[in-house]
Amino acid sequence: MNKSKEEIAEDSNVSSNFIHSIIDEYVEANPNNKIHTRFPPEPNGYLHIGHAKAICIDFGTAQKYNGLCNLRFDDTNPTKEDVEYVESIKEDVKWLGFDWGDRLYYASNYFDKFYDYAVKLIKKGKAYVDDLNAEQIREYRGTLTEPGKNSPHRDRSVEENLDLFERMKKGEFPDGSRVLRAKMDMASPNLNMRDPVIYRISHASHHNTGDKWCIYPMYDYAHPLEDAIEGITHSLCTLEFEDHRPLYDWVLRECEVENPPRQIEFARLNVTNMVTSKRKLKAFVDDAVVDGWDDPRMPTISGLRRRGYTPEAIRDFCDRVGVAKADSMVDIALLEHCLRDDLKLKASRVMAVLDPIKVVITNYPEGQVEYLEVENNQESPEMGSREVPFSRILYIDREDFMENPPKKYFRLFPGNEVRFKNAYFVKCNEVIKDENGEIVELHCTYDPETKSGSGFTGRKVKGTIHWVSAQHAIDAEVRLYDYLLVEDEENEGEMKLNSESLKVQKAKLEPALGEAKSGDKFQFIRHGYFSVDTKDTTKEKLVFNRTVSLKSSWKK
Template identity: 60%
Template sequence: MEDQNITSHFIKSIIDGDMKTGKFDGRVGTRFPPEPNGFLHLGHAKSICLNFGMARQFNGTCNLRFDDTNPAKEEQKYVDAIIKDVGWLGFDWGDTVYYASDYFEQLYDFAVDLIKAGNAFVCELTFEQMREYRGTLTEPGKESPYRNRSVAENLDLFERMKAGEFDEGTHALRAKIDMTSPNINLRDPVIYRIKKMPHPRTGDAWCIYPMYDFTHCISDALENITHSLCTLEFQDHRPLYDWILDRLDVPCHPQQIEFARMNLNYTIMSKRKLQTLVNNHLVEDWDDPRLPTLAGIRRRGYTPRAIRNFCATIGVSKKESRIDMGLLENVLREDLNETANRVMGVINPLRVVIENWPEDTVEALDAVNHPQKPEMGQRQVIFSREIYIEQEDFMEDPPKKFFRLGPGREVRLRYAYFITCKEVVKDDAGQISHLICTYDPATRGGDAPDGRKVKGTLHWVSEQGSIPARVRLYDRLFSTEDPEADGEDFINDLNPDSLVCLENARVEKSLAQATAENVVQFERLGYFCLDAKDSTPNLPVFNRTVTLRDNWAKKR
């Protein structure tokens, strides 16, 4: 895996110190623990790279574990997508995928242990009442009237919860901590609730399910994780993490360390809000190329190495910040510039007839696949009497600094000849139908033996040497830098121009053999990849991965 070197950061320094002191017997074990209730996004990529990267750097292990404790929101399709995404990023979790649901029996037994030790009780307050009793950030909570039940009564009620005797919302198991704590997470949090629905992995075996905070720390401990790396929103949960493990007989007490999540401008990183976009059909699906999901950016043509390098570039810290989308795109351009073959595609075609070219004659011209990398070889492009250029490369009345094609003007065709526009042909509506040009046979390959120069070089494709294609031009999903700042009104910030579909493009015939996720550069236009989901044998669809330069920097 040839990536940028891992930079030093505070988590690496902590682990370095632990290795020197022999903490955890000099062992490093991390984990990536997604909830299977949606697709992974770029924020998850940062966590993936951090957890697997630390394990790799310290010759440790990193588990892939699904924290699947809420059957109401979890689906197998999310599990499958997450496994695919982590593998696509280039990381290996060994032979075992872990699931919190595999620990349901042990978690239940640990809950019983807390009850026996007087550290948990069954509460009959509704969840609305619990919120009222919890207090506020400035006012302490008050104790539940059920808090001081006997151990025997709590054990009996918890067993009956497990047996399905009670309705949802009528009973819950709560940790008995401190209702006056300034940390609201320690005000007797719920650790088990009743949910009478089947679980994707355990079926109807359970009708009570452990809460995330209770499950997560115990799962870490059972898997002998040493460093539990998570984002800053879990910082206030760390005392609860430690409180639970301190009161149970577990094989390991991992150290929880928090870092700042990734916030990328012009997009959102909330799984719930992404789900809203999908459910309301404001995007195609979780793999819509405009979304920051790994499935979406993979379909758009982003490379795993670019994502890993981006995560290394932004680093790891405790300070929240918003990262410019332009930085991500620049890292991607740097990667694609090294690896992408060059081809020609015309996305808004204007037909050109070369009147002095023999009819029914074609010529194969040599073209390089990469101007700076001769080792990437050459290809041949077909020149014929009818070719296509971009509509924007011709102006009937060009201004002084327009150096492309116009009436009476001469330009160079990339790899081919000089051509001169002789006539503009229009249809009955007065729109340009096609151009009639002549070519100079002496300029084959794009140079004039008499030394004359032209200022414009155009890309093109010929009728015989190209195939029709559809092209999708993607832009920022949102018009504002921080759409999440608008809360639930974030939908109002959607960019109406985030997707432009061009139906009549023409691309080099070689692209009939293009494969998904294999990005090429359409010369002068940007990087594009085949959309395997929507392409057909007769009509390929190409998604623009990224422009050749940051157009948004100019807008701002």
């Protein structure tokens, strides 16, 4: 049973919005009706961050009202659909934390009913078979300022239309030669109401129905009927369908559907530096701009998952963005802020050297190894600790040393002393270079009295740097990702592909990371949050993706 308005108001875990206000009125007028929504993706590509918002709204609204939400594939265009997309969508919805139960549906399961409804429209004089081709239909349609013209085939008799539509179904006509159009008003100020096409011929095999059909319904015709057949109470969709709502309602009314659902539109999610167009994303994949739909630079849910994003962070982001009536642009920094907020309490903080330079502790005993206890996450003591080996030869990041440093440089340089994190004070005494003048090795000394955690209260140092024992280091490939799209400086307001969106480095990691599993997440101290790549990591090769940097630019 639906929750009462009082129970909904007391549910502090669910954010309210204008959609819920509309549904509240419905609940008050229909207290015995269960709220029923649906998430209706077209299986013509992978889902992206914008779909994540729709998923959260559709399933979240059903959860709030103790209702139901269906997962339904709007598979009415066989030339662009694929089983691969179907499976990826199911995986994405589950990963985000939502469950459709036994309510998995396909528009193609209703093709017989759609056909029967079309016959009904023809018999009522509300639909006709048109011989105009696509270009002619566009010409006859008119413009925003000029009315359209009636097709010369608009006044065919009911009998002729029924015969032609039946023959279309039987496959007697080639693709594009005839369509079925709804008979509305060619002078309507709403172009969507100017006798829209509701069926077209396509001799294409369908992923679900095979070769049973050679005519397929158009989305605007099929969608309201799908909602009605499934008993949907509220059909939630993005703002571009607002102008299509009169057509949605017309189909339900003329097909004489009982208890028609109500369409409600909300603003789509637009994020800076991200593309939320499946057509453009598919072009990136087809043109090999990226390594597939799940490339970690892609704004697809599968790409974000592979990069190391968490479902909790994405749901938090969608909740913070909220549900609005007008389109806007959301700063990607908010999405990254939500991710850091989630990972900071979950990810172990480990030492990784991405650009190694060798350090020899000349006064440390040869062959000696110490195991130092290190907390996994200071903000989450329950995560415990691990032991990290310290030895005579270490690696540090090249950026943590400068031969001729500027003022206020507190890391390692000749004559300076720093703390090696969780270990000792170390002083640089000598710089070793190769024949090209490149620094290849640092000779240092350590103070054994300064061991971290020993209670040492002597002199102070201003710098602390991370390190990895060379003897115990794990080799890994580290992929540093930047935005796939950046602002085009030559064309203000335009975006362009970022040629520096991926950098690959060979890194040295502390040995605990040798046990990391696919998808495991860590904070590499000072470098950001990283995740074990789920696609390219093997027993022989460990690959980490940088999920997000440590520094947040989000302004609360």
